[in-house]
Amino acid sequence: MAQTMDIAVSKNGKRVLNVWFAVLVLFLYAPLGLLLLFSFNDNNLPVFPLKGFTTSAYEQFAANAELKASVVTSAKVAAISSLIAVLLGLLAAIVLVRRHVFGKSVASALLLSPLVVPYIALAIGLLVFFSQVPEWFPLGMRTIVMGHVVLSIPYTILILVPRFERLDVRIEEAARDLGAGAFQTFRLITLPLILPALVSAFIVAFVLSFDEIIIASFVNGDITTFPIYLFSQLRFPTLLPQVIAVACVVMAASALILVGAEIGRRILERRLGAEL
Amino acid sequence: MAVEAQEVAKPTPAKGVMRRSHSGLATTGLLAPPTLWLAIFFLVPVVLILLYSVNLFSLYPGGQYFTLDAWKDFLDGGPFLQLFWKSIWMSLAVSVIAVVAAYPIAYYLALVASKRKYVLLLLILAPFLVSYFLRLLAWKVILGDQGVINSFLYWTGLRAEDDPVTWLLYSKFAVVLTLIYVYVPFVALPIFASLESMDRRLLEAAADLGASRWQAFRKVTLPLSLPGVIAAFIFVFIPTIGEYFTPLLVGGVNGTMFGNAIADQFGQSLNWLNGSVLSFFLLLVVALLMGVFARYLTIRRVATG
Numbered sequence: 001m002a003q004t005m006d007i008a009v010s011k012n013g014k015r016v017l018n019v020w021f022a023v024l025v026l027f028l029y030a031p032l033g034l035l036l037l038f039s040f041n042d043n044n045l046p047v048f049p050l051k052g053f054t055t056s057a058y059e060q061f062a063a064n065a066e067l068k069a070s071v072v073t074s075a076k077v078a079a080i081s082s083l084i085a086v087l088l089g090l091l092a093a094i095v096l097v098r099r100h101v102f103g104k105s106v107a108s109a110l111l112l113s114p115l116v117v118p119y120i121a122l123a124i125g126l127l128v129f130f131s132q133v134p135e136w137f138p139l140g141m142r143t144i145v146m147g148h149v150v151l152s153i154p155y156t157i158l159i160l161v162p163r164f165e166r167l168d169v170r171i172e173e174a175a176r177d178l179g180a181g182a183f184q185t186f187r188l189i190t191l192p193l194i195l196p197a198l199v200s201a202f203i204v205a206f207v208l209s210f211d212e213i214i215i216a217s218f219v220n221g222d223i224t225t226f227p228i229y230l231f232s233q234l235r236f237p238t239l240l241p242q243v244i245a246v247a248c249v250v251m252a253a254s255a256l257i258l259v260g261a262e263i264g265r266r267i268l269e270r271r272l273g274a275e276l
Numbered sequence: 277m278a279v280e281a282q283e284v285a286k287p288t289p290a291k292g293v294m295r296r297s298h299s300g301l302a303t304t305g306l307l308a309p310p311t312l313w314l315a316i317f318f319l320v321p322v323v324l325i326l327l328y329s330v331n332l333f334s335l336y337p338g339g340q341y342f343t344l345d346a347w348k349d350f351l352d353g354g355p356f357l358q359l360f361w362k363s364i365w366m367s368l369a370v371s372v373i374a375v376v377a378a379y380p381i382a383y384y385l386a387l388v389a390s391k392r393k394y395v396l397l398l399l400i401l402a403p404f405l406v407s408y409f410l411r412l413l414a415w416k417v418i419l420g421d422q423g424v425i426n427s428f429l430y431w432t433g434l435r436a437e438d439d440p441v442t443w444l445l446y447s448k449f450a451v452v453l454t455l456i457y458v459y460v461p462f463v464a465l466p467i468f469a470s471l472e473s474m475d476r477r478l479l480e481a482a483a484d485l486g487a488s489r490w491q492a493f494r495k496v497t498l499p500l501s502l503p504g505v506i507a508a509f510i511f512v513f514i515p516t517i518g519e520y521f522t523p524l525l526v527g528g529v530n531g532t533m534f535g536n537a538i539a540d541q542f543g544q545s546l547n548w549l550n551g552s553v554l555s556f557f558l559l560l561v562v563a564l565l566m567g568v569f570a571r572y573l574t575i576r577r578v579a580t581g
Contacts, residue, residue, distance in 0.1 A: 007483045007492055008387040017384040021396070024381055024460065028403050031414035031457070034424060038417065045422065088310035095307045107311050114318060116511075116566055118518020120535040121555045124542055125321025128328060128552070150317050153310060211407050214520055218542075227409050234413075234525075247410040255405055 039244040057245035067246060070229035074210050077141055077225060081148035082205030086198055088149070089156025096157070097164040112154045122150065123218040130219055139221030147215040152205035159204060163197035196265045203261050207254065226250070322559060328552035335548050346553045356537055356554060363534040366448060367516040370455040371463075371509050377456070378464040379505070385464075386471035387497075397468060401461050408458065412525045415454045419445035419526070446528025454526050455516055463508040470504025471497070510569045518558050534558060 009017060042052040061067055092111050095101060114122070126147050130137040137143055167190070175185040213227035220228060230247065233239045327333045329347065334340045350356055381400060385393045403411065418424045421440040429435040443449060474497065482492040520535030527533065538558065541551030 007479045007489060008383070008497070010489060013489070014388060017380055017388060020380050021384055024377065025399060027457070028400070028461070031411070031418055032403070032406060034417065035410065035414045084313075088313055091306045092310040095303055099303045099306075101303045101307065107307055110314050110319070111310060114314070116514050116562055117318075118515060118520075118535065118558055118562060120518050120520040120538050121325070121559050121562075122318070122321070124538060124551065124555045125325050126317065127542065128324045128333075128548070129317075129321040132324065132333075146317050150314060153314065207405070211409070213409065227407070230409055240417075244410075244413065247407055247413070251406055251410060258405060 035244050036248055039241055039248050041241070043241075045238075045240070057241040058249070061242050061246045061249075064242075066224075067229060070224045070226045071250070073141065073223060074226035077144050077148065077216075078206045078209035081145045081209045082152060082202050084145070085149045085152035085156050085205045086201050089153050089160055089201060090194075090198065092153070092157050093160035093164050097161055098169075108157075111157055114150050115154045119151075119212075119214040122147065123215045126215065127218045139219050140223050143219040143221070144216050144223065144225065147219055148205075148209040148212060151212065151215070152208055155204050155208065156201040159201040160194070160197055163194050167193060196269045199261060199265050199268075203258065207258075210254075322556075325552045325556050325559070328548055329556045331549055335546070346549045350550070350553050350557065356534075356550075359532065359537050360534050360557070363517055363519070366452055366455075366533060367513050367519070369452050370459065370516050371513040373452075374456050374459045374463045374512055375467075375505060375509050378460050378508070379467055379501075382464045382467035382471055382501075382504075383497075386468050386474075397464075400464055404461055408521070411458060412454060412522060415450065415457065416445065416526055419450055419453075421445070445526060446531065448527070448531045450526040450528075451519075451523050451531040451533065454522055455519065458522070459512045459516070463512055466507040466511070467501060467504040470501045470507075474500045506569065510565070514562055514565055517561065 037050070039057055040053055040055065041050050042054040042056070043050075092108075096104065096108055101107075126143070130139060130143055137146075171193075172185050172189050175189045176182075180188065211227060213225075213231060216225045217228055217231075224232075230243055233243050324333065331343045331346070332340055385397050385400075389396055416423075420426070421442060423445065425444060426435070426440045429441065430437060435441065478496050478500070479492055482496050487495065518535045518538075519533050520539055523531050523533040523536050524539075527536070534554070535558075538551055538554045541547045541554060545551075
């Protein structure tokens with residue numbers, strides 16, 4: 001190992017890389033640190049010099065009903081759309097890994113293409129489509145969900161496919177040989193084994209949807225999601241500290257949830273590993 | 277996420293396909309729901325955009341007839357085409373700078389920082405978890421007329437009180453800087469993955485055969501990491517061409533990009549014909565770029581593997 005490192009970089013080179021790494025970390029974190037600082041600053045404008053410590057921005061938003069409603073809306077949209085995306089991604093992953101079917105490459109190209117499609121084009125397309133048949137698709141929470149599922153499906157597939165590739169088919173075959181039906185095998189054998197990957201896929205899809213604003217802002221009708229609410233508040237500069245405060249709280253909460261979910265997933269995976 | 281994409285690419289030894297024969301019907305049944313969902317909520321909208329762009333569909337009743345006039349107007353080199361090229365240049369600047377800035381980081385993590393590399397990688401990736409909106413907001417606060425940089429310049433006496441540096445925010449510069457900020461972690465990941473999967477013995481062999489560090493890098497490491505570099509480049513370049521939200525928030529008039537023009541045609545200007553031409557053109561460009569670069573992309577192996 002040490003030998004590779006010696007060839008890869010000289011002593012001075014290592015120093016330069018160390019500095020560059022530090023610069024980039026500073027570049028990534030300083031803006032966020034500044035935001036946090038301003039959310040506690042006793043001034044309605046986010047400017048220097050700092051005036052004093054206050055938690056008023058945090059207290060104000062706690063009493064803001066409109067804001068809380070938008071967070072709930074976003075959480076609902078994210079939960080429903082990621083559930084659908086994980087289910088659809090699971091079906092697709094099973095076929096892509098396990099089955100030989102005509103037109104598989106075309107289907108997978110279609111399933112993965114939302115990864116590179118510009119969100120604005122998709123948003124416009126959905127708006128045009130929904131406005132063609134407004135009686136079927138009245139703009140609102142449901143139409144946002146429909147769009148977010150499209151965005152999330154490729155991510156769920158990319159998370160589930162490697163898991164299925166690592167899965168030993170012989171375990172499932174043993175279950176079948178012992179008399180379990182196809183569905184029983186899936187429920188008792190496959191599902192517990194892929195559960196951690198399903199949880200990962202759900203979390204990624206949830207975060208994606210919760211944070212998404214472009215599609216949401218085109219097909220929302222009169223529904224206000226959390227990013228849409230934040231964006232609308234930017235028009236009033238005096239509300240900026242509040243917006244920052246809210247965003248900081250949501251950031252902290254989502255970090256906690258993610259870390260918690262990741263720990264849960266690891267425990268689950270370890271237990272599964274011990275059983276096998 | 278991109279880690280997963282890379283994992284897909286690893287030639288996992290196939291554990292054997294199910295021996296039991298599956299009826300084609302069951303397989304179709306499994307694949308149908310996800311494919312149908314994308315057909316309805318992705319393909320149908322795209323086709324509708326195409327139909328709108330040639331006026332076979334129209335906002336106004338009775339106004340439908342086939343015409344390529346809007347396409348001709350657009351391709352004749354009007355302001356929208358100019359805006360498109362401007363967007364391409366801005367995206368190119370973002371992707372090139374992001375890749376150049378991230379390569380040494382990926383190199384450092386994969387080949388130099390031996391034990392702590394995954395902790396340090398997490399440090400680079402963590403800003404991803406921060407809301408996109410919040411990250412843009414941070415730069416608005418830093419770059420504004422009364423922002424952090426301008427306050428600092430005033431405080432140090434480098435500028436007069438009424439003379440803030442105005443090009444920092446609501447400019448091309450602001451859009452490019454913010455996009456680099458957003459995409460740098462994303463770029464580091466595929467480059468890291470390609471360097472990480474490189475066979476270290478090749479480097480040792482190069483050194484044993486008398487190559488200098490620079491020669492070993494240029495002849496061995498760089499070519500082997502190229503797929504990661506290209507993947508990183510594409511995954512920044514392609515989505516940023518259609519960037520909409522970043523220019524809207526920090527771009528002002530000068531920093532407007534193609535995506536904003538599209539949104540404007542469907543919003544304030546209410547010219548769906550024109551807007552559809554712009555949208556479909558953007559989709560064509562993206563499809564074309566994907567076609568050109570697809571062979572470098574590892575996720576394609578999901579399709580063929």
